[in-house]
Amino acid sequence: MKSESKSYHHGDLRQALIGATEQILTERGLEGFSMREAARRAGVSPAAPAHHFGDARGLLTAVATGGFLDLQQALRAANAEGGDDRVARIRAQARAYIRFGVAHPARFDLMWRCEALNRADPAYLSASVGAFSLLHEAITGVGVLAEQLCDAAKPGIDVRAVAAWSLVHGFTTLARQGNFDPEMPGLMDGVLATLTV
Amino acid sequence: MKSESKSYHHGDLRQALIGATEQILTERGLEGFSMREAARRAGVSPAAPAHHFGDARGLLTAVATGGFLDLQQALRAANAEGGDDRVARIRAQARAYIRFGVAHPARFDLMWRCEALNRADPAYLSASVGAFSLLHEAITGVGVLAEQLCDAAKPGIDVRAVAAWSLVHGFTTLARQGNFDPEMPGLMDGVLATLTV
DNA sequence: ATTTCATTTTAACAGTGTTAAGATTTAACT
DNA sequence: AGTTAAATCTTAACACTGTTAAAATGAAAT
Incomplete structure (x- = not known):
């Protein structure tokens, strides 16, 4: 609910990662995409996305x-x-x-x-x-x-x-x-x- | 000319790398391709291809x-x-x-x-x-x-x-x-x- | 025979995906 | 409320990648 708190839990990481990925895609294309970069933009550790999407393929599939x-x-x-x-x-x-x-x-x-x-x-x-x-x-x-x-x-x-x-x-x-x-x-x-x- | 000698110089590395790349592409697709793997199949060090193709993009463009x-x-x-x-x-x-x-x-x-x-x-x-x-x-x-x-x-x-x-x-x-x-x-x-x- | 040049190697750097283990927060249940 | 369980995220590590600079080697030219 709280959107600006810097809590340990992100709140809506799944959607944030999808948004970050779309941003990366329009900026740099698919070759410029990386899971770590998406995590970085979402303000989260490199391993966090795995929990929501399994692997990079999962995130891209969602997009x-x-x-x-x-x-x-x-x-x-x-x-x-x-x-x-x-x-x-x-x-x-x-x-x-x-x-x-x-x-x-x-x-x-x-x-x-x-x-x-x-x-x-x-x-x-x-x-x-x-x-x-x-x-x-x-x-x-x-x-x-x-x-x-x-x-x-x-x-x-x-x-x-x-x-x-x-x-x-x-x-x-x-x-x-x-x-x-x-x-x-x-x-x-x-x-x-x-x-x- | 000599095709089987294990000399320091490969002899026809350029063509060998193109062949290796085509092989990789049919086996694993583009996502399975890597410059190092191509070099490996050509029996050569990871940095050798750079001399002939500049970078990975150059090799793929040739293919x-x-x-x-x-x-x-x-x-x-x-x-x-x-x-x-x-x-x-x-x-x-x-x-x-x-x-x-x-x-x-x-x-x-x-x-x-x-x-x-x-x-x-x-x-x-x-x-x-x-x-x-x-x-x-x-x-x-x-x-x-x-x-x-x-x-x-x-x-x-x-x-x-x-x-x-x-x-x-x-x-x-x-x-x-x-x-x-x-x-x-x-x-x-x-x-x-x-x-x- | 010596020099020059093309070719390849070694070594290193920064960046990647993924995994296993632990830390932290939320939710559920009594 | 207090305790337990589950979900979420971090830290740390591994093996891999492309690329580069420096050194080593071979072939060609003089």
Whole structure:
């Protein structure tokens, strides 16, 4: 409850570490991240984080999970923006996805840096599948459950959804890496016009 | 010349380190890589690589450059396979790109892990731009020079090429990360059918 | 044969993740 | 209330990392 006391116990170390990590990611990127640095910024000893997240992978996974939840929110806002027009909804989602990735490069990067994450983490799994499910639903009219995605060879995944996801994700990734400027006049809309929906 | 002598000088340390790194990448991925481990596998002291590559970034950049050259080769083979049919060439390139990424996941990953690389390296730059240029040429009939790409806001980049590249790259990336099975019947062809060329 | 230069080693430094043991605070129970 | 149990954090240590400076060695050039 007391937020400014310098007690032995931090009070909300878990959240503080997540915040510190996000700060580090935007400042220095993933390569500049270290567990010790996060602990340092939270004003706590190097070994403290282990109690809340197990290891570095656990902390990063928590941050990535938050990223997917934010992405979900952006996609939902796009849905609202698109209104009743199905194609408008899809286009709005695509723009939201791209802009999310370009606006939060380090965190977006982390979200797909699966070797640095614990993909078996239930929260991460549900958050990431939930995001894809929104895209899938916009295109096919029906969402996707985690089981369908994890079992990678099963039908239930719509080809159009995979194509749209690939296009949008690829554009975001390549732009994020500096291969072209996503806001170059006409480019994004031109690419999205390729979405055969 | 002498390949088996245990002389003080290695003889071809540069190439040996690149080979060791590729081996490590396929075995353990990028997170399992370390300069010291590469040196160890090459049978040399921890500090030896610095002389050839400067730092770890230099060594990884050399490996990524090799990856882009191999990718170029795969794309050229696809061109040959496609023969005179322009659309067939594009489709073949796309399949080659995807299969290259899925077949060499760790190296493909590294090729786009730009924060771990030295993107200013001329060899890397020319190799990576060369690969994109093949795709661009297949679609627009004309290649791209490095200057056009680096200066990210310039025209000369065809919207169709960016769209195609995004689709193929996104599909490869997402598949590589286990989001779906790229060889699932009908999926790859279905997605590539989206390529409006 | 001597010198010069490229290559590699040794030794050291600061920084990392992780673990085991102990210290401290909060919560739970009688 | 007083005692015990659990959660939280610290201290200390280990093995590892990238990088650097200085010395040692080999090969090439003069």
